[in-house]
Amino acid sequence: MIPGGGQPNMQQLLEQAQKMQQDLAKAQEELARTEVDGQAGGGLVKATVTGGGELRGLVIDPKAVDPEDTETLADLVVAAVAAANENAQNLQQQKLGPLAQGLGGGSGIPGLPF
Numbered sequence: 197m198i199p200g201g202g203q204p205n206m207q208q209l210l211e212q213a214q215k216m217q218q219d220l221a222k223a224q225e226e227l228a229r230t231e232v233d234g235q236a237g238g239g240l241v242k243a244t245v246t247g248g249g250e251l252r253g254l255v256i257d258p259k260a261v262d263p264e265d266t267e268t269l270a271d272l273v274v275a276a277v278a279a280a281n282e283n284a285q286n287l288q289q290q291k292l293g294p295l296a297q298g299l300g301g302g303s304g305i306p307g308l309p310f
Contacts (some may be wrong), residue, residue: 223291224248232287234280236272243276247287251277 225246234244240260243255254276260269 220292225287226286227288227291230287232280232283234276234278234283236279241269241272241276243273243280245277245280245284247284247291249281249284251280 231244231252232246232247233242233244237260240257242255243251243254245251253267256269258274260272262268263268
């Protein structure tokens, strides 16, 4: 309800919803281009993912490579990618959270993880 007892202007509401959707799409595009890092083993393994969670790079320090212990290296890679993805999710919530709340709280909006 509009203060004063009037009905909401449907055209205005539709325009506001369209603007929010455009802002959300723009933020999602920006996230897809933004790269976020994560690391493990004190920086021996570093992973780079996009804000959308796509793995873009992996740097392994030669000190982490032991032919007798590939399990530890694999664990470090998994941990670095997980850390990068966690940072990407935090970035998503920072960028998309306020927009999603403006569109109804985020639940039920396709493509949003929160």
